Amino acid sequence: MPSAHITFDQTGDKIAGRIRKMRPSAVRSLFAAAVRPDIISLSGGMPDVSLLPEESIRDATRAAIEDERAVALQYGGTDGRLETRQVVCGLMRDLGVRCKPDEVMLTTGAQSALDLIAKTFIDPGDIVLAEGPTYLGALQAFSAYEPDVRCIPFDDEGMRMDLLEAELERIGKGNPRLKFCYVIPNFQNPGGVTMVPERRKRLLELSHEYGFMVVEDDPYGRLRYDGGHMIPLKALDARVVYLGTISKIFAPGLRTGWIVAPKDVLARINLAKQGTDLCGSSFDQIVVEHYFTDTPWERTLQRFLSVYRERRDAMLGALDEFFPPEARWTHPEGGLFVWVTLPDYVDTGSMLGAALDAGVTYVPGDSFYPDGVTGRNCMRINFSYETPENIVEAVRRLAKVIEERLELYRVFIAAGAIKAPEEAEASENATACANSDGSAPVDQSR
Numbered sequence: 001m002p003s004a005h006i007t008f009d010q011t012g013d014k015i016a017g018r019i020r021k022m023r024p025s026a027v028r029s030l031f032a033a034a035v036r037p038d039i040i041s042l043s044g045g046m047p048d049v050s051l052l053p054e055e056s057i058r059d060a061t062r063a064a065i066e067d068e069r070a071v072a073l074q075y076g077g078t079d080g081r082l083e084t085r086q087v088v089c090g091l092m093r094d095l096g097v098r099c100k101p102d103e104v105m106l107t108t109g110a111q112s113a114l115d116l117i118a119k120t121f122i123d124p125g126d127i128v129l130a131e132g133p134t135y136l137g138a139l140q141a142f143s144a145y146e147p148d149v150r151c152i153p154f155d156d157e158g159m160r161m162d163l164l165e166a167e168l169e170r171i172g173k174g175n176p177r178l179k180f181c182y183v184i185p186n187f188q189n190p191g192g193v194t195m196v197p198e199r200r201k202r203l204l205e206l207s208h209e210y211g212f213m214v215v216e217d218d219p220y221g222r223l224r225y226d227g228g229h230m231i232p233l234k235a236l237d238a239r240v241v242y243l244g245t246i247s248k249i250f251a252p253g254l255r256t257g258w259i260v261a262p263k264d265v266l267a268r269i270n271l272a273k274q275g276t277d278l279c280g281s282s283f284d285q286i287v288v289e290h291y292f293t294d295t296p297w298e299r300t301l302q303r304f305l306s307v308y309r310e311r312r313d314a315m316l317g318a319l320d321e322f323f324p325p326e327a328r329w330t331h332p333e334g335g336l337f338v339w340v341t342l343p344d345y346v347d348t349g350s351m352l353g354a355a356l357d358a359g360v361t362y363v364p365g366d367s368f369y370p371d372g373v374t375g376r377n378c379m380r381i382n383f384s385y386e387t388p389e390n391i392v393e394a395v396r397r398l399a400k401v402i403e404e405r406l407e408l409y410r411v412f413i414a415a416g417a418i419k420a421p422e423e424a425e426a427s428e429n430a431t432a433c434a435n436s437d438g439s440a441p442v443d444q445s446r
């Protein structure tokens, strides 16, 4: 006879300390809410794969199913399929980076590359430098290896080199604890800002002076809607460890990314990768290879660009129209995200419930900082996935929620319950999350 039984969490006390300390990704948690039909999601970073031509998918997949089935269904090498790495070399050449297939490793998306790099280079307590705010998936990947992540604020020209230098002076030259600087120079996630050429050059100079590696994460470099191409750090310095992915220019469902790095670095990462997955998906790699050789993928990319440009413009227009004057936001020339900064008395984490009730989601700003506190008055909003009409409606709903918060605080301030920020202070505080030292704010123009 079946008997009722109660299950206890019997492994709770067995969990490793590093996992205990890890925070779930706010984006992953919001995934469930985002599928509700009444919700317009500005929270994910999803490309609109409905823009991919069916024919291209069919042609690319046919090779894996028909012509190369035996290879596609088999284990492959740890570094990934040679022909696909050759295709990656071609994609890198377009960006101005010359590399050979033995300087390329295929990974399960750029996400697993982040994990492998952390696994290879970080001991507990090691110092990692990153922009602040930075990609939350990188923070998650790194956190398993327990580094001391130091965030360097950015402004609308990318990571602040004066603040980086100040941090490096505190760390000291040749400090063995200092491992690498992780940067997203193009259309940063979540900031949307791009690092200008002078700062790229300076970052590389500092990396030699202070002895740290540069990890350049570039999922958005080809998603440019205005302005000219920026030379990757990797094209300026062969020691840079470069991460690429097909996720935003093709499809994230085919989990394929890559690391371009000097051979000695890749040999170390290869060891780490063997224990992680033996090899990536041969099937995915074959599909990717054929997509970039047998289909008009550049024409498809142009379609992505024109659709995303229209959506970005819809978002920036709606922000101008509906958001309160106290709000500030970035004006990205590419990528998928706008970073919004509200007065520092607004907590976007606690505001999320009201936003969900109003039928809109975003990602609270504190998710993009390792301390989980900084950035509480900020939010990341995405423009790649929803139609322009939905984006405008979502921004209108969000503006209403924010306005209600501001009203509440205005009442508190009028009653003397909290202090009214001075006009000057207000603009400084409004960007405190990006400028913890009170440095120049992120793109203040509206």
Ligand SMILES: Cc1ncc(COP(=O)(O)O)c(C=O)c1O
Residues within 6 Å of the ligand: 045, 108, 109, 110, 111, 112, 135, 137, 184, 189, 217, 219, 244, 245, 246, 247, 252, 256, 257
């Ligand atoms: C900056 C950055 N790096 C890495 C990734 C992960 O990309 P992939 O889908 O290739 O794992 C993302 C995904 O959004 C990202 O924004």
